[in-house]
Amino acid sequence: MTDSSPTWNSVTIVGVGLIGGSLAAAVKSRGIAQSVVGYGRNLERLNDAKNTGLIDVATVDPETAADSEWIIFCTPVDKIIPGIETLLPFCKPDTILTDAGSVKATICHQAATIIPDGVTFIGSHPLAGSEKNGFEHAEADLFAERVCVITPLPDTDRELVSRLKAFWEAVGSNVLTMLPEEHDAGLAETSHLPHIVAAALAAKLSDENRDLASTGFADTTRIASGLPELWTSIVTSNADEAIRQIDEYRDVLNQFRDALAKQDHDALQQLFQRAKANRDALD
């Protein structure tokens, strides 16, 4: 945290799981807010999180939850709009709402229709996560050196966008700003497609070949361990873009198949070379 990092009185985290818990840990360890309020449906779990020191206040009361300058929805994507609707009657003017959901267009446009003047919602998506679940796996550095995409609408107050950007920078993220639709088109390729590709590979694995699956198979399918209900929500919320990506992917897969069927070593080697170049560029 640099000297110029903003400090707030209170931040509410809605949904204290892996992402919400990690965000709470980051906010506390970096001194970004004086108090972190954890809000959810299960008071017992929230009290457990409070007892580990992850949050300062555990509450299932929407009025208590809404009494913060910042409210960050870290629930599954299909629970974000219902969560906003629950807290909204208690939000004071100047409250900023954001989220950590993996899809943005539907959420941002729905939020815009229900949020009154004075309160602001700006979408966020920190590109950090894990196939693990639960605040027990929370890491204060989960967002450090990772990209966080924020998706203001064209008419969102630029000053509030700057404050949101500063918030994510304070937890260590590199912030990219784009339209919700741009986010969803991009993430369909880099997150939703890989998830479906990995899940299809894992779903296909036959019992008799399980003993022959080694580290390569395990790495390629790691993200298929993610929670089915979470990923069902994510990909169905971005179905058109995800389907477009699957179709483009099938075309590339067919190029590999065709080269293999023709025993066209040159074509195959070029495809593998393109794959390697793209992959190596990520490291």
Place this chain on the structure above:
Amino acid sequence: MTDSSPTWNSVTIVGVGLIGGSLAAAVKSRGIAQSVVGYGRNLERLNDAKNTGLIDVATVDPETAADSEWIIFCTPVDKIIPGIETLLPFCKPDTILTDAGSVKATICHQAATIIPDGVTFIGSHPLAGSEKNGFEHAEADLFAERVCVITPLPDTDRELVSRLKAFWEAVGSNVLTMLPEEHDAGLAETSHLPHIVAAALAAKLSDENRDLASTGFADTTRIASGLPELWTSIVTSNADEAIRQIDEYRDVLNQFRDALAKQDHDALQQLFQRAKANRDALD
């Protein structure tokens, strides 16, 4: 290494790269052979490996290389039969040849036609590796706790099969014995298909979305960093099985696509659930 592990005078490693170098390190660190001979085409590289202590003898002379009880071909799959042909004139009776290639049927049957009585070739495939290359990344424990498949033909001397099994167990592997064709059918699903699936995903990645690729994309495509020429050899040597796997995979991918297009949350969640169950069973 247990007290009952066999000890040999000399083992020749043909091709001292990541796999060959790791095998040399395992043989030396576990005291399996008194001397490890490294054979290849590039004497300078072999001398580098010798200078690091990985091998005892560096040679480009086939006669020197053939003067061991064990000769293990750790070259790319398309170089294994040519390598055997080069060393064979110098092999003494009772020499056992094996390999570490990722495909088995073509190699084992070709070897059977060229190898004279007295000398024996039995295929091996240690399911261990890395997207890294070169003996500099060799690890003595690369094979420990990993499966090694050995693929004797039905008429291979059972005593020699036992000795090969004991060799791989001495470097720490869990040995599975199957026919070469069974190996190739199984590995097509657990290794060759994942490689093509990961490579297609990496090859498809558009430049404008690169910044949005996070750990999930990176894990799913990690194996796409493998050497293009190696993987071209592997998959073209097992093309029929690989194509069968690609076609089965496309069918599963289409099930995800269809469920998504119909917004059939139940069907999609069941597919993700099957994927997760299969993947979790590997850990």
